[in-house]
Amino acid sequence: MSEEQKTVKAIDGPTRLEYRYSPGRASTRFLRGMEQKKILGQKCVGCGRVYVPPRGACARCGLPTEEEVEVQDTGTIVTFTIVRVPSQNIEIELPYCAASILLDGADIPFTALLRDVPVETVRLGMRVQGVWKPDAELGPSFDNIDHFTALDEPDVPFEKFQEHL
């Protein structure tokens, strides 16, 4: 039986939502900073926590984060996961490590790709540094830091970052 003659068993029914996304003022400043390889956070006027990337307000206090601070591209792994299951639209070679990284000077970690490190050796407290894309490829994007890689520095003890998980 040819393909044409077969009974229809299924139909394509994609759900597609097309958005116009604006990151808002705080994250726009952050993304403009990323264009120049500067990581700009914002400090809460109440508790002093530094948000990277900034969202304009402190999630804990509800107060504006008015003071801009530049943080480093070095940081500490505060938690991580090893991905061994392939997923659609992700072309990274398996296994890889998705790490929650607390940048030096920041109080809120974010998730990033860790590369060039055997996944068996990844551990909490490990020191890492961002690897930037070539200057010609920089844009207003978080992706300017292509990935993180290990730094040859002693691990940070858990007590030093346990408030930042």
Added chain:
Amino acid sequence: MSEPQPLSAGHVLEYTYKRSVGPVLGRFFTSLRDGKIEGVKTRAGRVLVPPMEHDPETGEATSDDWVEVGPGGTVTTWAWVAEPRDQHPLDRPFAFALVRLDGADTAMLHAVDAGSESAMRTGMRVRARFADAPTGGIKDLACFTPEDAE
């Protein structure tokens, strides 16, 4: 802090679902691909188009008795779409309408390519226009057109 103009970018969220249609709609779509519109009879003898696995009035399973309906039909109600959007069935102003196909006892929702709102009225006669390249789905029935326009 001087404020830069907030950034803005396109963002698409898409789930590429494939939906199983079951035996009854499966037959309906298969027939549509062949240029036929078929309905199914309920136990009480009413013809449902589009066909369903169960009679919506009694909940009983519908019969295995299929009948070809249309391609002509009657508009039972409609709404004019003056500014079609990307996902709409037609790229020009059209009507969404309930069309009761000849031989059917129920009406189905589809598009009427009437040209202008003034050409639309409840009770008007329409005729099915099939897609040039059928794929096995409701879009194989491209739209309905007014009968007196042909």
